[in-house]
Amino acid sequence: MRLKETVPKIFIVLLLFGPLLYLVADAFIQAFSETGLIQLAFPVGRRLNLLINSLTLPTLVSITVAVIGLLAGSLLVYEDALVWRWIKWGFLVTAPVPPYIHALVWSSTIRMLNNLLRVYGFSLPVSGWFMSYLVDTMAYLPLGVGLAMVGYMLVETPAVEAARLFKEDIRVFMEIVVPLASPMILAALGFVFILVVTDYSVPTLYSYNVYSLEVFSEFSASNNSAHSVWLSMPIVLITLIVLVFSLRGLRNTVQSSSISRTETVSSWSFPSWFKSIQILAATIILIQVIFLLGGLLLETGNLTSLYFAVEAATDDLVVSGVIGLFGAVLGGVLGYVLSARLGKGGLWWVLISIPLALPSSIVGIGLIDVYSRWLPWLYGTMAMPILAVTIRFVAIATIIIYTQSKRVDALLFEAAELFKKEELQALWRVKMPLQKYGIAAAFAALIAFSVGELGSTLLVVPPGSETLTIRIFNYLHYGGSEEVAGLCLLVVVLMMGLTGIAFKTYIGDRKQ
């Protein structure tokens, strides 16, 4: 019995974390022979200043995204007006568009805006902190708002309706609904913080120096992953602290017993000032979608450009689809398994923090080191990029599912365990339906991140294959903005297709 439990655990740890553990072990071994290597983990002087500066951007971006998620998410979930119903989930299609593409669109937009503003002797900065903040906020809005919406959908409707009998709506919302939805909103805050703190591409585009650039430039200078691993330690530590802090409230939340809720609280009667800021927040999402898609459509120019972009990238579309779909399935399944472990100890939190905090190229190097050496029959196949995206993003799926599962009445799980006829019956007929929103959200997030992944995919993609994202970045350097825009639209369509299939298959099937 013990063996039956231990073997799958070891398998999962080796599959997911083997390459990273190898890198960490290698970093420790090298530290014995290279004096001073450990010092890289303790930033001082310029590096310390850089690290401190680097924390401002992710802090403000994640807080902004969480606040917009809190306000706009509630409007999109509870409001039934036609305009909000249309964008309710529709804005998620922009989720896989890499932040770098958001940067292109917003750079052009701000430049145009400045042409108008200069008439009044005023202009917005086109580089530095402001642009990094704007672009990162817009890029991660779909993730933040999407998770906030899942949080609101999990709120116990009867409890809220009961409270509304005795208190005014705004107080019920602030004192009951928001605390109940807060685990998902805080999880979103944590993810956005981590994704921004580990990214150097957007800040460097606007000449804003961050610590993750230091990690990458060290890797570029030394070509030694051990240096980058040691330099990344402060980021790993920060990631761990942020994850633990953002999910700390989970244990205190009221548990839900509902299985499949289609009705939500409706006809809220909020004061006009609150309604106004809700609409303002939702308008920001609308602006994000309209400017991104509109910018891409304008840049694509005409259908001929789009046709040529699609024709050149048909194979890449298939490769991206395969990686996105299989990465989401594998990551979803492993995330589901790992979510059950998160409550059992700190070691699992540390393990899932590492792939989130390490630069993507280092994750790729770890995969090559382990798989090309010990599993050469697997190396060089399409399994490698699927594994790469799974390793990089399984933590996100794990935490989303874990967060939602904490909202489900544990008694229901226990009852299912007690009365099940077969092992899979409890899982398929009780546990998964109870967690369907969490699983669906994790699946959508995995598809979005997998399709947009670049750093580690590039290192392990089989020769002769290419993803849409790799092609987009290639055209980007050349300055082929029409092709880039056309391909980005293709990514959006791919995302719509894959997420649509996933939601229809899973949620549709569960409803039956």
Add this chain to the structure above:
Amino acid sequence: MSLKPQIKYIAAILVIIIAAGTYIALNQEKPREVVIYTSVDQIFSEPILDEFEETTGIIVKAVYDVEATKTTGLVNRLIAEKENPLADVWWNGEIAQTILLKEEDVLSPYSSPEAVGIPDAYIDPEGYWTGFGGRARVCLVNTELMDPEDLPSSIYDFLDEKYPADQIAIAYPIFGTTATHVAALYATLGPEEASNFFAALSMRDIRVVDGNGVVRDLVADGSIMFGLTDTDDSIGAIERGAPVEMVFLDQGPDEMGTLLIPNTIALVKDGPNVEEAKIFIDYLLSEETVGELVELGWFQLPLRDLEVDQEYFDANNVKGMTVNYVEIYGFIEQAKREMTEIFVR
């Protein structure tokens, strides 16, 4: 009971299918293929690879690097894969990373007969790599923002107070060809003078941007007066009709010249398709292919005596820095570390 004969038939059919499949698989000739890793922009390299495939019938499996990973992705992949390489050929858009791969024991020597006419400076003495045409570092200026008599003529003009600092840009000098350029200045001027020069640039607070492509775009759209970039990026802007002009720096008789950056091609050690790799290297080094790369806009300097049309400038009149590329490589790590100290803060 009645199913038993059917099962036998099905089993017999399965055995026949498996046996036939195995026989076909064993006797089928494996299609000839070659695996190319390249840091050359896909827009330029893909047509050449397609043409090679069409001409020779050898299937090309390519992996392209991207600027977003600062073109270090494939170099690190090659180093990590060296025990079990997937690649046969490394086609690099510059030279320093290729020398690094030689040092890391990733490459194998191969002297192509097609390399005839390429000067010795561009060929590894031990035959591990061949340089074969390339680009140059250039100052791209916006002609609407600058008068012809005010154009910069030396790298030191980047320190001249008459040009506002926020009107000048370079790419982060820790990645790509800009890093190679810095190392070349270390080799030419000496580490101290070169380092002081960049410290002064940093003190002036000129714009340091994400890549040469961004420098090009800033100059092209009139956001800045001039910036340091590569000839291929500059030509892209000229072809799109931007009001820009290329200025080759330090071209006077006593001046050091500009850095010429050859492409390099090398055979990967223990790659799975050695013969096909050699055929590809020969194909790429041929005069026809080099001519085609010039026409495509990837090369501006054939680096040997070739009859090719170069409409944007006279390649024969560009004075290059007199440098030894291996010496440049020797300064790369030091230069990158010092540039990080100076610019990433």
